[in-house]
Amino acid sequence: MKLYYSPGACSLADHIALIEANLSFEAVQVDLKAKTTADGANYRTINPKGYVPALGLDDGAVLTENIAILSYIADRAGGLAPGGALGCYRLLETLAYISTELHKSFKPFFSPGAKEEEKGKAREVLGKRFALFEDTLASQDQLFPEGFTVADCYLFTMLFWAKNKAEVAVPPRLSAYYERLSGRESIRKALADEGIV
Ligand SMILES: N[C@@H](CCC(=O)N[C@@H](CS)C(=O)NCC(=O)O)C(=O)O
CATH class of the missing domain: 1.20.1050.10 (Glutathione S-transferase Yfyf (Class Pi); Chain A, domain 2)
Structure with a gap:
């Protein structure tokens, strides 16, 4: 997995969650002004919204929005969500x-x-x-x-x-x-x- 982030941005939440979940991932820094990634890609081709976070999954799918990414990490990790019917x-x-x-x-x-x-x-x-x-x-x-x-x-x-x-x-x-x-x-x-x- 690849987490697209910018230092101190809201993507910090997803960064913490991925570490907490003990999931294997690469953190890729995004230049939010230039809309490029540290490995030289045009970030808009990864996330057309142009903002962080985005989570690149191993099958090539890309998830965006903190709510969706954090919910995905919680589902993958097991222990990072509340239990019970609700x-x-x-x-x-x-x-x-x-x-x-x-x-x-x-x-x-x-x-x-x-x-x-x-x-x-x-x-x-x-x-x-x-x-x-x-x-x-x-x-x-x-x-x-x-x-x-x-x-x-x-x-x-x-x-x-x-x-x-x-x-x-x-x-x-x-x-x-x-x-x-x-x-x-x-x-x-x-x-x-x-x-x-
Ligand atoms: N609705 C988005 C908002 C994400 C967002 O606000 N990202 C900011 C950093 S905290 C950003 O990348 N801003 C740069 C831009 O919009 O160009 C989410 O919750 O994931």
Whole structure:
């Protein structure tokens, strides 16, 4: 498998999940401005959407979108999803919340022309949306009682942005969760492999 990524982008979630899943893969860096890969390919021929992540499967198929890629990794790994009759729907519910309510709200911080006012509003919205996880994390160390899942990989990446790219005020239990996850081996390895110290 090949994971197409850019250092510190949302593809960090998939990078962590692949390491956590112990799946064999090659991480291929993408130049998002030039739309080329480190091995010289035109990235749009791999993912016409032009953004990361993309996961190239061994049979030549290419999966895109964090929700789909993280769900695929969870299915392949076995241990990275919640169990029970509603488990896979709860996972999708959480991944969708992170993708559409958190991830997309960071847009002004990645838009060169964004005004301070717009960033301020985004910080307010993000603060409220992050707060939703405070109750969950009051009684457990991860998003689901069964253990660490691909949703934690995605939430960690959003917290990484909140702390390092957007100066969003992160509520206390989430901050403690972020600090704990920062010491996790898969996360340390993914950050190091992407050249982020
Ligand atoms: N809907 C996509 C969004 C992916 C996305 O926002 N990728 C960003 C990095 S975090 C990107 O590659 N941006 C560069 C571009 O769009 O040219 C997903 O969830 O996978």
